[in-house]
Amino acid sequence: MGFWLPFWLFITSTVVSVLLQKRPQDAKRAGESDFQVPAAEENRCIPVIFGTVLQKGPNVVWWGNLNARPVKTHAGGFLGIGAKTVITGYRYYASLVMALCQGPIDELVDIIVGDKSLKALPKQRMNRRVARDAVIPNLPEAFTAAGTDFDIWAEKLFGGDAPGEGGISGHLRFYYGSNTQSADATVAAAWGGTGPGWRGLTYCTFDGYLGQSQYIKDWAFVMRRCPTPAGFDPSKANIDGDANPAHMIYEIMTDHTWGLGIPAARFDLATWTAAASTLFSEGFGMSIIIDSDTSADEAIGDILQTIDGTVFTDPSTGLWTIKLARRDYDADTLTEFTEADMLEEPEWTRGLWSETMNEVKVEYCSRAHAFTTRVCQAQETANYQVQGFTASTTLSFPGVSNATLANKIAHRELKTFSYPLAQFKLKLTRKAYSLRPGSVFKLSWAPPSGTVFSGMVLRVKTIRYGALEAGQIEVEAVEDIFNVASTAYGGPGGTGWENPISAPAVASASALFEVPYHLVGEKRYVM
DSSP states (O other), X not given: OTTHHHHHHHHHHHHHHHHHSOOOOOOOOOXXXXXXXXXXXXXXXXXXXXXXXXXXXXXXXXXXXEEEXXXXXXXXXXTTBSOXXXXXXXXXXXXXXXXXXXXXXXXXXXXXXXXXXXXXXXXXXXXXXXXXXXXXXXXXXXXXXXXXXXXXXXXXXXXXXXXXXXXXXXXXXXXXXXXXXXXXXXXXXXXXXXXXXXXXXXXEEEEEEEESSSBOOOEEEEEEEXXXXXXXXXXXXXXXXXXXXXXXXXXXXHOSSSSOOOOGGGBOHHHHHHHHHHHHHHTOOBOEEEOSOOOHXXXXXXXXXXXXXXXXXXXXXXXXXXXXXXSOSOGGGSOEEOGGGBSSOOEEEEOOGXXXXXXXXXEEEEGGGTTEEEEEEEEOHHHHHHHSSOOEEEEEOTTOOSXXXXXXXXXXXXXXXXXXXXXXXXXXXXXXGGOOTTOEEEEEEOOSSSOEEEEEEXXXXXXXXXXXXXXXXXXXXXXXXXXXXXXXXXXXXXXXXOOOOOOOOOOSOOOOOBOOHHXXXXXXXXX
């Protein structure tokens, strides 16, 4: 009895304590008013995408069908005695309708929920009893009027039932934005049986499990769109996943839904297709998303700055023309202008070495690094030796998606920033009628004073043709960086200046008088 009595007293007290302990509180179920859903704005712009982009924060135009299922566990008790069932949380199910961008797009590349890439997760068989951490199958590249359906099973994506926030699983239907797509069943049900097809809009619907938190994770979509306008070569539209910039500008100018709507007949198509071929051969693609109110001029200007080009209306044809600044000319065959072609003496300046840069950094959006901002740089050691210190500037090119192209642009910009290029303002005769923005020509000029220029290649920045009867064309031009080394300079010419100071001449008349007293004091002199 010495051992068993204390033992049974301990067992009895433990069981009584367990039976009398306070029941754990069940988790509270969240209602619709408690949920935080991703962005939903009525007046939000519909984005336009080019190339391969990551679109964050889709516009959730509708959500509902909220349902919750409790997550239960057994808590307390002793050896199975007195254990209680406790609700530790809820698995929330709902429907989402997310508007994405102008369509049609070419390909859905990936879906990112929270910070988790669904495509990067290992593939599993789509069998609920086998695995609940399976993910989407290979994303389809073709779209149909009825939408593209696939299942997502990633119920442990955010940690599972405990201790994480669950995951996602359900059915997703993706619409690529065709002009024939039909109404979605989820949308139709929300509209009372009928609904819009939202033709021309890329969007998707999701029905299923969204996790255990009332804060719905942010969704993001990686999509690709490389347009081929009518008359262009479709094989040059996709440049390693980026869009051809010539196609991009052309579409912005001609699209009748969101662009300027300029008729195609007003374009010099030959110059546009030639530019597209050049950009394709250079591997010069771009990926951008236009998701805010902006002017077409601003969007086109950003693209032209990246590719180093210009767009203008040719006065001889009245057609929109594109010109890339490239070394695509033979300097020996360029039109040359001399003093005989100038109506006034030119104005010209050359920057100081202290105004130049010997280091250029380029910021770009790296697709290989999850669409984060990266930096590459180029340096000019000769300029550094001239200045004796690092003079750096940083340029942003968000439409560039890879380090190879960013490096090319950095070296291109360094050429311009590291040398003090000459700037000219010229008033020329009608001989300059054939010049256009971006054109190159030669200048040979011997000013009355200063350096003599022989065969300097200049590139037109702006040009004003003036009135027909005036016979005067005003040109602003800059020394072309591609031909700086070929320019010949002569020695300074005479200035025409004469020294006005000469030896004293003999006076033509003279007079003798006494020097004033206050100048000489006590002594007396005569002059």
